[in-house]
Amino acid sequence: MDFKDEIRQFAKRVDSMLPQIKTEEATKTSLILPFLRILGYDVFDPFEVQPEFIADIGIKKGEKVDYAILKDEKPMILIECKHYADGLDPHNSQLFRYFHTTEAKFSLLTNGLEYRFYTDLVTPNKMDEKPFFEFKITDIKDNELVELRKFHKTVFDLDNIASTASDLKFFNELSTLITGEMQNPEDEFVRYFAKKVYNGAVTVKVLEQFTPLVKRVFTKIVNDEIAERLKSALKKETENEAQNEVPKIDADPLIVTTEEEIDGYLIVKSILRKDIDVGRVCMRDNQSYCGILLDDNNRKPICRFYFTPNKLRIGLFDKDKKETKHDILQLDDIYNFSDELLQTVNNYSL
Structure with missing residues (x-):
């Protein structure tokens, strides 16, 4: 079974397990450790996945992170875990305090359902406030699987991920921004397009007219693209005599x-x-x-x-x-x- 199939098979089991997961410790055992195993790490080897990794902070000794993924006895990824029903608020995260005290380049904040990966794109050795990569395991997309696989033990390359993290972060932020504008466009967004096709002054009344039009146009473009891709896929599978798709x-x-x-x-x-x-x-x-x-x-x-x-x-x-x-x-x-x-x-x- 390849990596994508393993993740998707695990994701299908997650919802059925949630009613039995009562504590944070159960979240770790039932959701997070199996996820790390799919990424290729031996969760029973403390030289590879070390629980309660000690990250001393100044005069405070014995501060611990839930897990650290190690390579050559050095931490690569720090992991903080929450109960699956808890929200992930990075401002309250211990990762902010621990990140700069270790050699780890990445940190992961997760409740077993949502996974948020952080690094230090803004200020060196200081964890960013926003993740450069995040996903929900029960609704993971194909493009997210491609990015997640870069963290698999067999292909993990710190320099490669670090070099693409910036583009991935801004790509995700732009995607969120554009999706938001498509669903609920702001006046300036509507005004930009209205000026391209409307000859008069773009008044409040004109904006009221164009706002639903802009939403409809973007919806149509997306729907047409989806339908065209499915149509193309259906044609290809028909040519290959894939009977279940014909x-x-x-x-x-x-x-x-x-x-x-x-x-x-x-x-x-x-x-x-x-x-x-x-x-x-x-x-x-x-x-x-x-x-x-x-x-x-x-x-x-x-x-x-x-x-x-x-x-x-x-x-x-x-x-x-x-x-x-x-x-x-x-x-x-x-x-x-x-x-x-x-x-x-x-x-x-x-």
């Missing part, structure tokens, strides 16, 4: 699967990919509607498309599998039903 299209000559139905199918997959393997989402066309099913099972309908040249309509299912039809103006409107589609899929796992 829409199930009936051989009945009276059934014509339209481009709109395929695009709608891809949009549904893009919505559900957050919760399930998209290979489980299948399309089965019929004369009267196009059905989207979980596991290609008629008893697990996700939704139905009733698309005609003059009208687009989507059928959604409640927990009792009762169908309700909704008119939509365009395919992108399917995204408006994301919560309902995710809930339908979750209903089948109850």
Whole structure:
């Protein structure tokens, strides 16, 4: 099993373990130490992972950090642990006090769910207030897995991580900033775009008009990109005869699967990919509607498309599998039903 699969398999078990984790010590044993093992470190070897690592501070002796990952008997990463239900407030963290007293270049603050990596980008030998890399184990992204793997014992290179930490920090901060502007754009952000297309003065009234437009444009761009990538992936897998990704299209000559139905199918997959393997989402066309099913099972309908040249309509299912039809103006409107589609899929796992 490769590193990505190990992390994802571990992440799937985390939620089920939480009710049994009552203390900080249990958090360490059940969540944090298994995570360090996946990173390739022998948690039972004190020459590699040393618990209660002593970091003396001035006249204060015997100050301890929860763990330190060592190399050649020198600390590389200091680790402070919290109970999984506790927030991670770096200002109250002991790491700030310990960081400059050791040779460690990195520190990790974690509660077993959230992981925040710090270094000294702003002032040498002083831990930054903001992490250069952070993620949530139960919602870890592919690009975060790439960065996390750099901390694996087999590939760990202090100079390589240190040289990329600055770019990663600013990349993450820019991502957060831009995402925030896309979801709730500030006036200056809207004003910048409005000036590009509006000839008159950008007044308060103009800003009120353009703010929802800017949000809609960014949403459309993101949705189009997701749908296009899924469409490209589907085409490639179809060419490779990957049957679990090929829409199930009936051989009945009276059934014509339209481009709109395929695009709608891809949009549904893009919505559900957050919760399930998209290979489980299948399309089965019929004369009267196009059905989207979980596991290609008629008893697990996700939704139905009733698309005609003059009208687009989507059928959604409640927990009792009762169908309700909704008119939509365009395919992108399917995204408006994301919560309902995710809930339908979750209903089948109850």
